[in-house]
Amino acid sequence: MIFGMFAKILSSLVLLSSLAAAKPNIVVLYSDDAGYADFGFQPNCAADMKKLTPHIDRIAKEGARFSNAYMAGSVCSPSRAGLMTGRYQQRFGYDNNLPPGFKSGLELKESFWVKHLKNLGYTTGLIGKWHLGYPAEYHPNKRGFDWFYGLLQGSRPYFELKKPSAHRVIQENGTVTEEKGYVTDRFGDAACRFIKTNKEKPFYLFVSFTSPHGPLQPKPEDAKRTAHIGDKKRANYAGLVVSLDDNVGKVLDCLKAEGLDDNTIILFTNDNGGQTLTGANNAPLQGKKGTLWEGGVRVPWAMKWSGKIPAGSVIEDPVIALDLLPTFVEAGGGKVDPKWKLDGRSFLSHLDGKPKTTTVPRGPRPLFWRQGGSKGPRAMREGNWKIVHDRKAGRGPALFDLSKDVGEANDLASKNPDLLNAMLKKLDAWEGELQEPRWGPGAKGAKVKKKK
Numbered sequence: 001m002i003f004g005m006f007a008k009i010l011s012s013l014v015l016l017s018s019l020a021a022a023k024p025n026i027v028v029l030y031s032d033d034a035g036y037a038d039f040g041f042q043p044n045c046a047a048d049m050k051k052l053t054p055h056i057d058r059i060a061k062e063g064a065r066f067s068n069a070y071m072a073g074s075v076c077s078p079s080r081a082g083l084m085t086g087r088y089q090q091r092f093g094y095d096n097n098l099p100p101g102f103k104s105g106l107e108l109k110e111s112f113w114v115k116h117l118k119n120l121g122y123t124t125g126l127i128g129k130w131h132l133g134y135p136a137e138y139h140p141n142k143r144g145f146d147w148f149y150g151l152l153q154g155s156r157p158y159f160e161l162k163k164p165s166a167h168r169v170i171q172e173n174g175t176v177t178e179e180k181g182y183v184t185d186r187f188g189d190a191a192c193r194f195i196k197t198n199k200e201k202p203f204y205l206f207v208s209f210t211s212p213h214g215p216l217q218p219k220p221e222d223a224k225r226t227a228h229i230g231d232k233k234r235a236n237y238a239g240l241v242v243s244l245d246d247n248v249g250k251v252l253d254c255l256k257a258e259g260l261d262d263n264t265i266i267l268f269t270n271d272n273g274g275q276t277l278t279g280a281n282n283a284p285l286q287g288k289k290g291t292l293w294e295g296g297v298r299v300p301w302a303m304k305w306s307g308k309i310p311a312g313s314v315i316e317d318p319v320i321a322l323d324l325l326p327t328f329v330e331a332g333g334g335k336v337d338p339k340w341k342l343d344g345r346s347f348l349s350h351l352d353g354k355p356k357t358t359t360v361p362r363g364p365r366p367l368f369w370r371q372g373g374s375k376g377p378r379a380m381r382e383g384n385w386k387i388v389h390d391r392k393a394g395r396g397p398a399l400f401d402l403s404k405d406v407g408e409a410n411d412l413a414s415k416n417p418d419l420l421n422a423m424l425k426k427l428d429a430w431e432g433e434l435q436e437p438r439w440g441p442g443a444k445g446a447k448v449k450k451k452k
Helices: 002-022 054-061 076-085 114-119 183-197 220-225 232-257 321-331 417-431
Strands: 025-031 064-066 123-129 147-151 203-208 264-270 301-304 313-315 367-370 378-382 385-389 398-401
Touching: 025 232, 025 321, 054 232, 054 264, 054 301, 076 321, 114 123, 114 203, 114 321, 123 183, 147 183, 183 203, 183 232, 220 232, 232 264, 264 321, 367 417, 378 417, 385 417, 398 417
Parallel strands: 025 203, 025 264, 064 313, 123 147, 123 203
Antiparallel strands: 064 301, 264 301, 367 378, 378 385, 385 398
16 A cells, blocks of 8 residues: 555656656846847848847747737836736836836736746746836845846946945845946856756746946957947947847857756847947837837847747747737646736747637737827837827827838828728727826826927
8 A cells, every 4th residue: 555655656746747847948038228130130130240149140040030029118117017917018007117216116916927937837037137116025026036136227337336226236136246247247147047056847037138228338358349340339339239149148058058958948039129329220120219110119039949949930920028928828838817817919829830720819919009108109000000109299190001111111091091090999999998107208297398
């Protein structure tokens, strides 16, 4: 009898072990303010950057490039809020960037999707930039991350700070760390430390690099690698990108060395459109970070999963960062609960590019954007059509066919009034479900700058 009970226990342990092994690890590599044309895997990569990102390019070469990928926000903090919850961040008043030192953050009633992965047996880690709340109750360790190594604020210098503030210092689970080493390297090293420590069971790791967000402070050795770029600002920006790529390579090599490469989903993308003011190139898109043109919300996106995603493939279906929650939950063997009220949908079964029958319709769906509240700019894409409505500038809605005009240069609103009105009705209905911003432009009591 004892032997029989022991055999049953052993069998159960073996079963649990095999189930755990079957769950893929998930690593998200998230850059900050990078240009759409500044990675070698992009078809329109700028010539001066073509050979500077071999490690990031490897993800696309060994997996897929997504040609129609978006963030839910055009600036750092809102885009993270949408990604982390799987819901349009404007639903809980998160239109605008979180101000430094603000006494609030991402609504505490909103659930971070890492909690759903934890329920599936995942160990969770966040490295790098947080930018979703400063008071203790808003910190990563209180929102579902087992391990946090990074800074609370949206940016900081890349070299050691002589007098680091509480929100710019790099902390480890609430404990201040020594100001030592180049920030991008520190994040790459921390990612490898997390992987080695947690390799025995499934993990989810979000590596939120600050690079290439300003300040433009490349390491001297990296500046030499970009000296061929004549424009000094652009060269310094590129120096931040090569450091980013080096550390992405460090993470990829670590996964391979630990024998995890074949069972890990690896995603590389950027938090919003490139910041052209600091040297980014968004060609062929119009606009930049902070706008709702394609150059403000469309992002480079590459994803690798050995044996699941065919090498060198291209995913044309539009995806948005809100889709990551349901996709990763399904990849981990879970099911999305309708009670979560997600705005994203899983693209797991479509990673091979072949049509599938799923429980979620895969036809054109509307994607929405808004910033600055009900009087600020808004936009919508459905199929190949996109509306950009800059209410802040007092302009009427413009309509573009992205299949022929990805640069949004030819306004077709006057030629397609019925289509425009139908799309505006959907945009109005979506906006009717949102809250006004809790801070910043459009918030109650916010100061309005007078036009000169």
